[in-house]
Amino acid sequence: MRLYKSSEYAIRCLVSMAHSGGGVHSVKSLSDNLGIPYKFLGRLMSRLGSEGVVESVKGKAGGYRIVRPLEDIRLAEIVDIVEGLESYERCILGFDRCDEKNPCPMHEFWSGHKDGILEMLKSTTLAQLAESEGKKI
Amino acid sequence: MRLYKSSEYAIRCLVSMAHSGGGVHSVKSLSDNLGIPYKFLGRLMSRLGSEGVVESVKGKAGGYRIVRPLEDIRLAEIVDIVEGLESYERCILGFDRCDEKNPCPMHEFWSGHKDGILEMLKSTTLAQLAESEGKKI
DNA sequence: GCAAAATGCTACCCCCGGGTAGAATATAAA
DNA sequence: TTTATATTCTACCCGGGGGTAGCATTTTGC
Structure with missing residues (x-):
């Protein structure tokens, strides 16, 4: 019941990049x-690059x-790229x-939670995740 | 975002045992x-036995x-025994x-779902899972 | 032109969940 | 008492996510 490390890293990284503007960030930094x-x-x-999320x-x-507008990049897309969404749908x-x-x-006990999580992943955008100051990254 | 195979097996097995009465079931069958x-x-x-869920x-x-009353055995206990609940709480x-x-x-996007799932695991009993006929096992 | 700094690619290693094999032990039925 | 059928214990193998190392490639700044 957890994200893969890959998804954790990808989300934190993209939020950090979104948070500090549209510039270029080296992997080292x-x-x-x-x-x-x-x-x-x-x-x-590199993988996010080949999938068109970053350049x-x-x-x-x-x-x-990040090239695309932040309102356009949803959690579901990120998770799908780095770990796949199969386990959230099965x-x-x-x-x-x-x-x-x-x-x-x-x-009957699980489907509601599953649908809710999938809906959250599909509707939440990078813009929403990045907009609040003071949050840990 | 999934149960370990161990939890899947344990739940299906206990539901099956609960469904067909309080008799003895061999691992083979x-x-x-x-x-x-x-x-x-x-x-x-064997593990469920040493933890007192079965005999x-x-x-x-x-x-x-199964020795204890079915209303007493909750999903959270089973999952905790075979895979641990840490990943559901972190x-x-x-x-x-x-x-x-x-x-x-x-x-803010996740905590509601996490709490809901934990609450479901802690409140759902083997009796509830076993009571409906016609469900696959 | 050359060196520095970055991505890109390939080949490994480790850990752990899942699964298999076999021998040891316990016990009811014959 | 013997035998068949069960649990119990230990050791091992496999695949994949996570992580490391090294080298090739690209391009800017001097």
């Missing part, structure tokens, strides 16, 4: 400021930059088909 | 009926039996201290 393993974060940002700037003074007891018509024993 | 790996389920039941009956015609972004006073960026 992000890694130092957020306490995230350098090489690991590098792979993560890479090569060479000296290079790094990564039956809690692992059955292939599980719905109102043919429920597992936990369905 | 449970494994066959539910499609759960035999040796793996054996270790799981082992050795020798020929032996197996496991901050979604992994911060050590994260609360209303000192929130992480996701706190």
Whole structure:
């Protein structure tokens, strides 16, 4: 019942970048400021780059930059890229088909929470996460 | 965002046992009926036995039996025994201290869901899970 | 042109959840 | 007493997420 470390890192990193404006941030500086393993974060940002969430700037003074509007980048997209959303959509007891018509024993107790979480992931944007000052990152 | 296989198996197995009365069930029969790996389920039941959720009956015609009243066995207890509840209580972004006073960026979006899930686990009993006919197990 | 600083890529290692194998032990039925 | 059927215990293997290391590549600043 937790995000993968990859998702934790990706979200914290993007929130930090969003928070400090639209400039270019090197992986080194992000890694130092957020306490995230350098090489690991590098792979993560590379992946977010190839999926079009951020843009890479090569060479000296290079790094990564968020290009799309923050209101456009939703949690569900980030999580889907780095860990996939399958585990948020599947039956809690692992059955292939599980719905109102043919429920597992936990369905009535779980489906509400599952739907709520998915809805939250799909509706919450990077703009919302970044807008409040004073929060830890 | 999912139960460990261990929790899936433990819940399905206990629901199945509760459903078919208070008799003794061998690991072999449970494994066959539910499609759960035999040796793996054996270790799981042994653990549930040492924690007092079920009772082992050795020798020929032996197996496991639920002893405590079904209204007394809650999901939270089962999950805590086989996989632990830590991941259901911690901050979604992994911060050590994260609360209303000192929130992480996701706190306001996540804490409600977290509390709801924990409350569900702590209040739902084996009796509730087992009572409905026609559900898959 | 050259060096510094950055991304990009490949190959590893470690830990742990999940799963398997086999022998030891206990006990009811024959 | 023997045998069949069960739990119990230990050791091992596999795959994947998390993490590290090294080198190639790119591009700016001098």
